[in-house]
Amino acid sequence: MQSLQKIKSRFIPLRIENVDTDQIIPARFLKATTKEGFGKNLFRDWRYENDDETKPKADFVLNQKQFSGEILVAAKNFGCGSSREHAAWSIQDYGFKVVVSSFFADIFKNNALNNGVLPVTVSDAFLQAIFAEGADATLSIDLEKQIITIDSTGASESFEINAYKKTCMLNGYDDIDYLLSMKEEIEQFELNHNK
Amino acid sequence: MGKTIFDKIWDKHVVKIIEGGPSVLYIDKHLIHEVTSPQAFSGIEKRGAKLFRPKQIVATADHNVPTINQHLPISDQLSKFQVDTLIENCKKHGVELYGLGHPNQGIVHVIGPELGITQPGMTIVCGDSHTSTHGAFGSIAFGIGTSEVEMVFASQCVMQTKPKVMRINIEGSLQNGVVSKDIILYIIAKISASGATGYFVEYAGSAIRALSMEARMTICNMSIEMGARGGIIAPDETTYAYMKGRPFAPQGENWNKKLTDWKELYSDADAKFDFEININASDIDPMITYGTNPGMGLSVTGKVPTMDSISDPTEKQNFEKALAYMGLEAGQSLLGMPVQNVFIGSCTNSRIEDFRLVANIIKGKQKNPSVKTLIVPGSQAVAKQIKAEGLDKVFTEAGIEIRQAGCSACLGMNEDKIPAGEYCISTSNRNFEGRQGAGARTMLVSPLTAAAALLTGKITDIRTMLN
Numbered sequence: 001m002q003s004l005q006k007i008k009s010r011f012i013p014l015r016i017e018n019v020d021t022d023q024i025i026p027a028r029f030l031k032a033t034t035k036e037g038f039g040k041n042l043f044r045d046w047r048y049e050n051d052d053e054t055k056p057k058a059d060f061v062l063n064q065k066q067f068s069g070e071i072l073v074a075a076k077n078f079g080c081g082s083s084r085e086h087a088a089w090s091i092q093d094y095g096f097k098v099v100v101s102s103f104f105a106d107i108f109k110n111n112a113l114n115n116g117v118l119p120v121t122v123s124d125a126f127l128q129a130i131f132a133e134g135a136d137a138t139l140s141i142d143l144e145k146q147i148i149t150i151d152s153t154g155a156s157e158s159f160e161i162n163a164y165k166k167t168c169m170l171n172g173y174d175d176i177d178y179l180l181s182m183k184e185e186i187e188q189f190e191l192n193h194n195k
Numbered sequence: 196m197g198k199t200i201f202d203k204i205w206d207k208h209v210v211k212i213i214e215g216g217p218s219v220l221y222i223d224k225h226l227i228h229e230v231t232s233p234q235a236f237s238g239i240e241k242r243g244a245k246l247f248r249p250k251q252i253v254a255t256a257d258h259n260v261p262t263i264n265q266h267l268p269i270s271d272q273l274s275k276f277q278v279d280t281l282i283e284n285c286k287k288h289g290v291e292l293y294g295l296g297h298p299n300q301g302i303v304h305v306i307g308p309e310l311g312i313t314q315p316g317m318t319i320v321c322g323d324s325h326t327s328t329h330g331a332f333g334s335i336a337f338g339i340g341t342s343e344v345e346m347v348f349a350s351q352c353v354m355q356t357k358p359k360v361m362r363i364n365i366e367g368s369l370q371n372g373v374v375s376k377d378i379i380l381y382i383i384a385k386i387s388a389s390g391a392t393g394y395f396v397e398y399a400g401s402a403i404r405a406l407s408m409e410a411r412m413t414i415c416n417m418s419i420e421m422g423a424r425g426g427i428i429a430p431d432e433t434t435y436a437y438m439k440g441r442p443f444a445p446q447g448e449n450w451n452k453k454l455t456d457w458k459e460l461y462s463d464a465d466a467k468f469d470f471e472i473n474i475n476a477s478d479i480d481p482m483i484t485y486g487t488n489p490g491m492g493l494s495v496t497g498k499v500p501t502m503d504s505i506s507d508p509t510e511k512q513n514f515e516k517a518l519a520y521m522g523l524e525a526g527q528s529l530l531g532m533p534v535q536n537v538f539i540g541s542c543t544n545s546r547i548e549d550f551r552l553v554a555n556i557i558k559g560k561q562k563n564p565s566v567k568t569l570i571v572p573g574s575q576a577v578a579k580q581i582k583a584e585g586l587d588k589v590f591t592e593a594g595i596e597i598r599q600a601g602c603s604a605c606l607g608m609n610e611d612k613i614p615a616g617e618y619c620i621s622t623s624n625r626n627f628e629g630r631q632g633a634g635a636r637t638m639l640v641s642p643l644t645a646a647a648a649l650l651t652g653k654i655t656d657i658r659t660m661l662n
Contacts (some may be wrong), residue, residue: 164216
């Protein structure tokens with residue numbers, strides 16, 4: 001897993017609530033058996049008319065040239081619905097390292113963290129302050145300090161992340177290495193559990 | 196202080212609590228399918244690790260399989276490759292597979308309970324958000340991502356932060372024509388598509404106790420649609436009667452021993468919940484969704500909300516977007532609207548009881564000629580039972596074809612899709628944009644309301660068709 005400590009970047013504002021993982025990556029793209037290449041189909045049906053890559057929808061933010069960056073900012077309840085990790089893979093593959101929202105669905109949040117994409121939960125007011133910024137504005141995120149800042153105004157807010165996951169993100173560790181190292185403890189647990 | 200049923204089961208499965216972090220939670224049963232497992236198998240192989248407890252894993256092919264001509268090779272090459280990959284992975288790693296053609300094949304959340312794999316007190320995971328279904332048996336069951344599938348492969352454990360616990364009490368009797376799907380659609384409409392995020396939900400009360408196992412599964416199944424990590428119902432005599440004699444249920448002396456343990460699985464009278472909601476069963480009408488998330492639901496006789504009922508500008512914009520997608524107007528009534536498609540199936544409503552409910556309404560009548568149908572049993576066993584009870588004849592005489600088991604038009608991964616712009620009255624669990632096919636307009640309902648639409652070709656209040 002890729003590590004992440006600090007990032008300063010422009011952002012893409014997605015002012016849509018309840019973005020479900022079917023929108024992030026529609027089911028017809030889940031036939032793949034590898035994790036690569038999902039980025040080109042990120043938000044596929046919001047991005048293109050009639051599934052046609054030569055017809056980008058002008059009103060969708062990923063198609064608006066003035067917006068760019070490694071941070072996606074979305075309205076509340078981002079990543080709800082299906083547990084498909086393909087949603088996190090497509091966000092990462094497109095080039096995002098951070099997703100900011102006022103509220104994340106549980107499974108998506110885990111999936112993002114397991115793929116080195118940092119979910120940053122901010123207050124409604126802070127989210128509105130980000131949305132109020134222009135296309136050239138940048139956000140700075142310091143994971144060690146757990147602080148997100150709107151660089152133009154200096155407005156900042158602290159965000160929550162559990163200490164274990166923070167260490168994993170900062171160092172690029174993953175849970176599977178940790179669990180593999182626990183093999184004996186798990187076998188010991190099983191002796192009592194299966195009685 | 197007393198404990199909730201959730202706490203009792205959770206605490207028995209904690210191998211270790213990581214300071215300032217999640218718990219390492221032991222998993223009793225791991226269910227897998229073709230779509231969310233291949234990257235986990237290749238991940239474990241890349242690490243040079245082996246599956247830790249392959250005997251605690253059961254696999255089936257359901258999401259990406261055709262629902263006609265299952266005896267023929269799958270014609271879509273990508274789908275065929277994905278299903279073949281599952282077969283190969285299961286063979287290589289010693290995992291029991293109920294693939295196409297096997298009598299135990301079916302939707303993963305239908306076959307687990309039906310085979311007696313799902314049992315009270317267990318922890319159960321699957322790379323599918325509707326794993327919450329199994330909570331109907333008094334188990335902690337929840338959906339996981341593919342990285343977590345790989346964790347369970349590697350260690351039979353997942354890392355989870357303990358959720359808060361909510362109890363929803365539903366007391367009293369349901370109106371005639373109202374079934375468990377209406378209960379859960381009512382709850383989600385009340386608390387929104389994110390109202391239970393961060394919680395595990397226990398469903399309790401006399402209305403829940405009165406439900407069959409199939410009906411309880413429908414409720415737990417949709418817990419995720421309000422953001423909950425899972426749903427749970429304490430086991431009782433209804434649970435044990437359903438389970439007894441099923442192929443993987445404990446037998447003989449072992450059954451009695453397990454039964455004693457299961458009878459301890461209830462929330463103590465003085466258990467504290469982080470949140471509680473009380474609902475009168477008699478307040479619930481047949482429900483239908485009008486928007487693009489399962490929280491956008493109302494009574495079938497109700498009216499779509501008006502713009503002035505919403506104050507937040509982002510919410511207003513989202514509401515307008517949803518209505519534009521659905522081709523509906525704020526304030527309009529839905530009753531009598533023509534529908535072009537009816538889908539009966541999915542892990543929410545594809546069990547034998549659902550087919551009995553529908554058959555009872557359509558018996559001796561003809562399907563409305565303007566309605567196209569996708570009627571899909573949840574498993575080979577359900578399909579067999581439909582024939583054994585002669586329900587297939589009721590459908591055939593009504594002019595309706597019954598297909599073969601799979602997830603089908605619930606998620607539109609195979610060929611079973613709803614055309615753009617058309618309405619689909621659906622017994623499934625999600626009405627997201629494009630869920631049943633690009634541009635498809637899904638309205639979630641109970642099997643009874645779907646049966647009414649089969650006959651009338653319109654959105655109909657089933658209560659007007661009952662005595």
